[in-house]
Amino acid sequence: MAIDYEPIKPEIGARIRAGKDEVLDPAFVRELDALLAERIVLVFPELHLTDEEQLAFTDLLGERVDFVKEVPGADATAPGIYKITLDPTLNDNPDYVYGTYFWHMDGVMEQIPPPRATLLSARAVAAKGGQTEFANLFAAWENLPEEEKRDLEGLRAVHSVFAAIRPTLPFDVTPATWQGIKKRREHPLVWTHADGRRSLLVGTHAEEVVGMGLPEGRALLTRLLEWAAQPAFTYRHHWKVGDFVVWLNPGALHRVIPYDRHSGRVMHRTSIAGTEPIQ
Ligand SMILES: [Fe+2]
Structure with a gap:
């Protein structure tokens, strides 16, 4: 089965032309x-x-992981689905x-291992934001000058x-009681994946470079980001409304453009378990 799609930009994205019946076909999902x-x-x-259809698709793509119970503000009324929203009537802990x-x-x-894929359905969208x-982290690595690659190895x-x-957070707030606030993990700056491809591993969560002074390390992490x-x-x-987007979580950074807490925006998220540790 050939998937009908068009690339969105040379380095990232594909727009898939397929109806629900195709999307829920196991053969289609294997190619996807x-x-x-x-x-x-x-x-x-x-x-x-x-x-139900999103969960069925998720189960075809891989092993579903359920973060619903662990994430503050999650709405557990739809098992397996995490509702991402700032709406105070649906989410009592929007800080996360x-x-x-x-x-x-x-x-x-x-x-x-980090989830292999994240899947989002738009149920309600914001008028603004x-x-x-x-961001494609494979492209970020591959396109670095060779000399810089050698420095990062x-x-x-x-x-x-x-x-x-x-x-x-405001400057004087340390949410010491937050679930998981003290979690720290050390990872290579360049992730070598099971298929041999390499990607940069950066993000807002990258705090310091091991063996480097804090200012130098943070300057490097900021430049790489x-x-x-x-x-x-x-x-x-x-x-x-109705858009469905799937991304390769280990190969991408993501963020949302700020939107108003009362905008009504609601996304339904499912996740696929990671298949490879960061190494
Ligand atoms: Fe996220």
């Missing part, structure tokens, strides 16, 4: 997995999947969601939950 590895972000415009305004990869601080941006960085949410987030490697998705 290879396209996901190549294009990083797959967009299914106005597909309008129900929760504010962290999504900043470039990050899901699951970097966990003991298990709320677009999601993605072997370097390791510490990632922390605190660094990830620090931009959301700016490099990875340049327009050539990124795609900004303007959501319409």
Whole structure:
């Protein structure tokens, strides 16, 4: 089965032309997995999947992981689906969601491999803001000058939950009681994947470079993040209700353009378990 799609930008994204019946066909989903590895972000415009259909698709793509019970503010009324929203009537702990305004990869601080894919359905969109941006971390690595690549080989960085949410906090607040606030993990700056490809591993959560002074390390991490987030490697998705987007989480950073807490924006998220540790 050939998948009908068009690339969105040379380095990232594919817009898939397929109806629900095709999308829920196991043979289609098997082929989609290879396209996901190549294009990083797959967009299914106005597909309008129900929760049941999204869960069925998720189960075809891989092993579903359920973060619903662990994430503050999650709504557990739809098992397996995490509703991402700032709406105070649906989410009583929006602070966690504010962290999504900043470039990050899901699951970097966990003991298990980061989710292989994240899947989002747009149920309600914001009138202003709320677009999601993605950055291709394979392209970010591959396009670095060779000399800079050599300098980065072997370097390791510490990632922390605190660094990830620090931009959301006032200067005098230390949320010591937050679930997971003290989680820190050390990872290579360059991730060599099972298929041999390599990607940069940076993000707001990257806190320091091991063996480097704090200022030098943070300056390097900031420069690499700016490099990875340049327009050539990124795609900004303007959501319409019913859009369904799947991305290769280990190969991408993502963030949302800020939107009003009372905008009504609601995304339904499912996740696929990671298949390879960061190494
Ligand atoms: Fe995220």
